Amino acid sequence: MNLWKHAAKWDAPPSEDAVTLGEGGTPLVRSRVIGPALGLKNLWFKIEGCNPTGSYKDRFAASAVTHLKRDGRVACLGTSSGNTGAALAAYCARAGIRCFLAIVEGAPEGKLRQMRAYGAQLIRIKNFGSSPAVIDEVMTGLRGLASELGAGFEVSAFCFSPRGMAGVETMGLEVAEAMAGERFSIFSPAGGGGLTLAVARGVKSWGGAGRVHCVQPVGNDTIASRLRAGESRAVATPSTTSISGLQVGSVLDGDEVIAACRGLGGTGYVVADETVWSWQARLAREEGIFSEPAGAVALAGLEQAVARGEIALDEHAVCLVTGSGFKDERSLLRMTGETPTPLVERFADFAHAVRAGL
Secondary structure (H helix, E strand, O other): OOHHHHHHHHOOOOHHHOOOOOOOOOOEEEOOOHHHHHOOOEEEEEEHHHOOOOEOHHHHHHHHHHHHHHOOOOEEEEEEOOHHHHHHHHHHHHHOOEEEEEEEOOOOHHHHHHHHHOOOEEEEEOOOOOOHHHHHHHHHHHHHHHHHHOOEEEOOOOOOOHHHHHHHHHHHHHHHHHOOOOOEEEEEEOOOOHHHHHHHHHHHHHOOOEEEEEEEEHHHOOOHHHHHOOOOOOOOOOOOOOOOOOOOOOOOOHHHHHHHHHHOOOOEEEEOHHHHHHHHHHHHHHHOOOEOHHHHHHHHHHHHHHHOOOOOOOOEEEEEEOEEHHHOHHHHHHHHOOOOOOOOOOHHHHHHHHHHHO
16 A cells, blocks of 8 residues: 555546555554553554655655656745655656755754755755744745756645645545544644645545644744634744744645645644654653654544543544654654763673663
């Protein structure tokens, strides 16, 4: 099973024309520790770090670059705080398309190295990601430059790249298919909201009885509080969160996210960065799931839902774990510290340490 299994449902090109690296069909893994600790009988993790470049953005890139290749494009312009850039760089390399990326100022260096490894050319732009005015300037400029050069313009938001984002809808399709006949809720992290909107559309197109909830860091609350408050419009805000990948202070797909989540019975949750980092560590140590910080945001939202009594304890809850922990070296240092791995003289010293640790 892969992304193209559902091609007919999201108007994709025929699979034989696809630029693919085997994306999609990611594991849905039942919680063994955290779910019971929260009192939940059916907690699941959708582990998108199993995609070829380590995040769900491969679904976007596979669809976007497939269309670029069919259109005869020889270059692609895009933006990224990390995962989108890695995915576009890899799939453009696969398709023989040159890739140029405008990078969020605070993007982790580890993610940038991955992009460069695939041959992409990238430049960071000051205040890009934190300032709504700079975001708007960059997006407008990129669109115009792409038109001037005859290049593709791919940004992981429906308002810019609907053909690419259609590929992300397959995540919602996969969850809804797996939960057929069950009542379920999906908790989705959001920056600009494209992922959440795509998942909601995927669930709706499948016809499953699923709610989709939008979870945002408190330092990038453009959508979640408005959804919870019953409002219909997202609001741009300076982004102050440290959660890489969710530093998108512009509205982008926010209005559509509010409508789509509300239409499925979902609501919004706002979580602190510190809580996200705590859940990131617990995912690794209690479930064996190595997630980037953004991938733990959904779980932080679920914790709130349980505390507020907004999810039944026997309902199936699905947290989207959006990318691998290898994506963000800074978060790894926060989890493990910088003390080097100890070196001992003899095996006896190792055995002593093991006995002391039990």
